[in-house]
Amino acid sequence: MRLVCLIVVHPSPHTASETVSRWKEEIRKRLPETAPVRRHDAEENRLLWLHACCQEEVRTRLDGLDPSAASILCTDGSQDVWLSFLAVGVRGFVSFRDQKELPGAIRAVNAGGLYFSRSYHERAGDILYWNHLIHRENHSLPLTPTERRIIQEIAMDRSNREIAQSLRISERTVEHHVSTALRKTGAKSRVGLVIRTLKNFQINVI
Structure with a gap:
């Protein structure tokens, strides 16, 4: 550890x-x-x-x-x-x-x-979702609505299976969208994917 x-x-x-x-x-x-x-x-x-x-x-x-x-x-x-x-x-x-x-x-x-933690779940997801709406004309991260939604789910610590159930798509489709989002953002992991997305939206970044 x-x-x-x-x-x-x-x-x-x-x-x-x-x-x-x-x-x-x-x-x-x-x-x-x-x-x-x-x-x-x-x-x-x-x-x-x-x-x-x-x-x-x-x-x-x-x-x-x-x-x-x-x-x-x-x-x-x-x-x-x-x-x-x-x-x-x-x-x-x-x-x-x-x-x-x-x-x-x-x-x-x-x-x-x-x-x-539970108290942060909704807010972490909201940050990703609402900033997507506000910056939908910003093409510096050319993510599709589905990719952004999946990143929102990842930020709430959900597995590919849980995301598939939530969005009513197959787990293989989730894996494809995650892989594509990683390639587009240059992130190396799911953690990096969330962080790069948040940074792109410039949310009170220190």
């Missing part, structure tokens, strides 16, 4: 500390292989907990991380603001109210994927 950094964003250090204590207990129950970490020996452990009180501190924390680390933002606030951190490498977004999803987020980003 690679190093996963969980950045808890809250203006109060005391509240952040209490939140971390609750979440650590949840993780111990569901991810027993994880161990507490200390900053000086983080490279020998699996999880690193950090606190940030604002966007600027989040950027500072991210700048200080090893590039190979996977980062998750634990937040309770404007989703548009925090989703913009996709552009600088954050791969997981978990709302305070979705704390039980944190183990799943850790597994997903550790495997190289993206993770949006």
